[in-house]
Amino acid sequence: MFSIFKKKVLGNFSFLYADLHNHILPGLDDGAKTLEDSIELLLGMQQLGYQKIICTPHILGNIYPNTPDTIAVAYQSVKSVLVENGIHLQLEFAAEYMVDENFVDAVHKKQPLLCFGEKKCVLIEMSYxxxxxxxxxxxxxxxxxxxxxxxxxxxxxxxxxxxPEKYKFWKEKGCWLQLNALSLTGYYGKNVKQAAEKLLSEQLIDLLGSDLHHTQHLYALQYLCSTANYRILSQYPNFKNAII
Ligand SMILES: [Fe+2]
Known part of the structure; x- marks a missing residue:
């Protein structure tokens, strides 16, 4: 079987079952550019042990002005070539919404939102x-x-x-918190790594996401499997990835 990894992957993410934050669909945002990119990323996720992928392209004003229709077209283009490429993942789509004026407007107008799972999960983000x-x-x-x-x-x-009181504040408001796995490798810097470790140690995290954009992220996920933080992740009791 074709493998994007040079070395055998030791640990994996099969304990999560599903990834619910990534930019695998082609040509929609700063993630995969082509269908070939999408296939390579999905093969990598399959090899990392995931069984289900919920694709979440950005919806961000004029920068990534995606709609349910544009996302559905990209999703179908990928879905139609999964089997011929040896990919047996369940594939769904939703979105990652920037909480801006457009989004608050859509919420107040009760426009149907892209969501996933029985709980109708909506993934939202803020500016850094x-x-x-x-x-x-x-x-x-x-x-x-x-x-x-x-x-x-x-x-x-x-x-x-x-x-840090903000994290508990949002939890008390009923918002779930989704950690990026790569934050635990130092990929986004030391301060982000420390914040991630603290959130996990205080059991404030509900979901783990890959936020996968490109193959460098795949290699970093593979590296994470060889670190002490992988053991913490694999034993963390509160991930809801498998039940949504
Ligand atoms: Fe993202």
Whole structure:
């Protein structure tokens, strides 16, 4: 079987079952550019032990102006070539919504949102530069509408590192927190790694995501399997990836 990895992968992520944050669909955002890129990434995820992939392209104003229709077209293009490429993953799609004026507007107009799982999970993110003034009203309104909001990579918002009470605040508001696996390798820097380790040690994390964009991320995920943090992840009791 074709392998993108030079060395055998020792540990894997089969304990998670599903990945619910990645940029594997082609030509939609800063992730996979071509169908070939998507196939390579999916083969890598399969080899890492995942069984289900929920694709979550960015929806971000004029930068990534994706819609359910544009995402569905890219999804079908990938889905139609899975078997011929030896990929046996379950594939679904949703989105990663930037919490901006467009999103708050869509929420208030009760536009149907791309979501996944029985709990109607909606993946949301904020800018890395400043917190969104719309987050609280969006989390509240999403819950009222029967969605389960999930805040992507809370450990990567540097402005929260000195306000760790914010993590508990969002949890108490009913928002789940999704950690990026690569944060635990130092891929995004030392401060993000420390924040990730602290969030895990305090059991504030609900979901683990790959946030996979390109093959470098695959290699970094493979590296993570050889680190002490992999053992912590594989024994962490609160991941909900498998039940959504
Ligand atoms: Fe992402």
């Amino acid at each position: 530069l400043a917190p969104s003034p719309y987050l609280e009203e969006c989390v509240f309104q999403l819950i009222v509408e029967g969605y389960q909001p999930i805040l992507a990579h809370p450990e990567r918002y540097n402005y929260y590192h000195k306000q």
